[in-house]
């Protein structure tokens with residue numbers, strides 16, 4: 023079939039966005055992977071599919087596929103691209119929509135100035151619900167957060183790294199580093215992603231605290247590798263930093279591809295993610 027798509031990005035985290043309401047889409051994991059392939063396909067960190075909702079009270083269903091072809095629960099930067107896409111394509115006249123995802127309902131809002139804020143829901147902090155297997159581990163308490171020692175095997179040597187584990191619908195492991203520019207993201211990111219204590223794998227965040235309202239962040243994403251920004255990773259890092267007593271809401275997040283802002287009022291409260299979404303080009307591909 024000839025597939026129409028839109029290429030978009032949010033702070034450099036890039037997407038192929040597909041209208042699955044006016045096109046019949048039933049792709050295999052290999053086809054999703056091909057769309058994400060930067061050499062043989064279009065190229066993107068994630069492919070986002072817009073569908074009719076299956077739940078009452080929702081405007082759309084939002085499905086997310088990583089570049090490796092696997093379907094995942096949530097994507098924060100993608101949710102901003104999603105609301106811009108449905109608005110630009112005339113799929114809704116509303117600026118505020120409710121969207122069904124594998125991880126629950128989120129609510130993105132397109133402001134008149136073009137900025138987009140998304141209610142991402144409340145973070146999940148219980149290790150077993152992340153999911154993270156903390157059996158037999160001795161956590162280290164820092165303020166309200168529990169830091170878990172994760173043992174990584176590095177070329178014969180074993181290194182223990184203290185991590186916060188948070189789910190924003192998808193799993194995150196966040197560590198504090200002195201300097202994100204020299205952090206071993208490429209080296210330890212894959213080891214953390216595939217660590218056996220995370221049964222569904224995990225996104226690995228490396229956070230540098232600049233001051234109580236400002237961090238620098240790099241994320242090695244599950245199913246992709248390092249991306250230029252990660253929305254849910256930013257939410258998870260800020261939640262971890264606030265619980266550790268290192269940050270106060272709102273927090274500016276500097277990613278390599280742009281800037282996001284995260285607000286969180288505390289346990290049980292939703293995380294609000296604000297940032298840009300940009301349409302790059304429209305295309306068609308035979309698939």
Ligand SMILES: N[C@@H](CCC[C@H](N)C(=O)O)C(=O)O
Pocket residue numbers: 035067068088094095096097098099100192193225243244245246249251252253254255
């Ligand atoms: N880039 C995203 C997260 C996409 C999903 C992630 N790689 C996962 O596997 O959970 C974001 O902006 O949140």
